[in-house]
Amino acid sequence: MARPGRTLDGLFYALLGVTAVAVIGELYFIFLVAPIEARMGIVQKIFYFHVPSWYAMYLGAGACFLGSLAYLVHATDARDAFARAGAEVAVVFGAIGLITGPLWGAKAWGSFWTWDPRLTTALLSFLIYVAYLVLRAFAGDGSVEKRFSAALGVLGAANLPIIHYSVQKWGGQHPMVITGSGGGLQHPDMKLALGGGFLCFTLIAALMLWARARVELAQSRLARAEADAIDLGLDTRTEG
Amino acid sequence: MRDVAPFPSAAPSSTPDDRSTSFQAVEGNAKEQYSGGALLVTAYAALWVVLFAWVAIVWRKQGALNMRLLDLERVIDKAAAKADEAGARAEVTVTKKK
Numbered sequence: 001m002a003r004p005g006r007t008l009d010g011l012f013y014a015l016l017g018v019t020a021v022a023v024i025g026e027l028y029f030i031f032l033v034a035p036i037e038a039r040m041g042i043v044q045k046i047f048y049f050h051v052p053s054w055y056a057m058y059l060g061a062g063a064c065f066l067g068s069l070a071y072l073v074h075a076t077d078a079r080d081a082f083a084r085a086g087a088e089v090a091v092v093f094g095a096i097g098l099i100t101g102p103l104w105g106a107k108a109w110g111s112f113w114t115w116d117p118r119l120t121t122a123l124l125s126f127l128i129y130v131a132y133l134v135l136r137a138f139a140g141d142g143s144v145e146k147r148f149s150a151a152l153g154v155l156g157a158a159n160l161p162i163i164h165y166s167v168q169k170w171g172g173q174h175p176m177v178i179t180g181s182g183g184g185l186q187h188p189d190m191k192l193a194l195g196g197g198f199l200c201f202t203l204i205a206a207l208m209l210w211a212r213a214r215v216e217l218a219q220s221r222l223a224r225a226e227a228d229a230i231d232l233g234l235d236t237r238t239e240g
Numbered sequence: 241m242r243d244v245a246p247f248p249s250a251a252p253s254s255t256p257d258d259r260s261t262s263f264q265a266v267e268g269n270a271k272e273q274y275s276g277g278a279l280l281v282t283a284y285a286a287l288w289v290v291l292f293a294w295v296a297i298v299w300r301k302q303g304a305l306n307m308r309l310l311d312l313e314r315v316i317d318k319a320a321a322k323a324d325e326a327g328a329r330a331e332v333t334v335t336k337k338k
Contacts, residue, residue: 040276041276042276042277042280043276043277043279043280045280046279046280046283049283049284049287050283053287088294092290092291092294095290096286096287096290096291099283099286099287099290100283100286100287103279103280103282103283103286104279104283106273106274106279107273107274107276107279110273204291208294211298212298215298215301215302215305218305219301219305222305222308222309222312225312226308226312229312229315229316232319234315234316234318234319235315
């Protein structure tokens with residue numbers, strides 16, 4: 001019978017392969033199939049990974065929220081690892097969104113940044129997850145610190161719906177192209193390109209979450225083994 | 241590449257709410273300030289740079305983890321060697337007593 005670790009490794013590599021194929025297909029579709037937008041020109045193609053990157057940021061933030069909530073209910077290393085991995089994914093995709101958005105805005109609005117409600121709330125959310133990671137990096141790995149971080153992971157998610165509804169509630173310059181009534185993507189290939197972007201970024205986020213949580217979990221197990229070694233009177237400090 | 245896609249023929253509206261429901265360039269900004277192609281390439285480059293930076297950070301973390309693991313293995317090996325030595329010494333003592 002195959003070891004569970006091997007099965008998981010196989011699944012991971014399969015997911016990696018599917019993601020690679022999906023990304024290559026998506027790049028082909030964006031650049032060679034999807035039409036150029038009539039008024040903005042080629043820069044509109046940023047949209048096909050700018051929007052999915054924020055969506056992937058939501059996925060990471062959601063993972064951080066769920067992991068943190070689960071940790072507060074019953075503390076385990078796996079839940080903490082999942083929350084931390086989620087925060088990291090949120091920061092990575094938030095950074096991509098915050099870089100690519102202004103590049104689009106430079107062309108569409110004539111300026112890289114405006115204090116538009118959606119931009120401001122998105123920046124705030126990104127900073128919340130940066131704060132989470134800074135806290136985890138510098139506050140130590142004690143159970144109190146982990147619980148405090150978990151509380152931040154839960155409270156940090158409160159801003160996510162505000163980002164989403166900020167455009168509807170407060171207006172602003174940010175486009176609202178994706179709507180329930182079909183949205184502003186008028187060409188079917190544009191819709192397909194965006195759908196492909198969502199698929200690719202979902203797969204990439206899943207891979208990142210998995211890989212990062214695994215490293216985090218290994219780190220927790222190692223820390224426990226080191227503590228056991230010290231309890232047995234072994235000195236685990238590095239020599240010279 | 242294919243032809244330019246037909247876009248909604250509605251004339252640009254002036255209210256802020258309408259303006260935020262579709263893609264529209266800023267009015268009155270006739271001259272191109274930034275090249276769309278350059279912005280697109282920069283955005284794609286940034287995407288990959290951020291992702292590769294993340295891979296590098298995880299790689300570094302795994303490297304640090306490996307170092308700690310090596311330290312732990314070294315300490316365990318040392319302790320095992322000491323235990324073996326003590327066991328051998330005890331065996332010699334028992335043999336001598338016999």
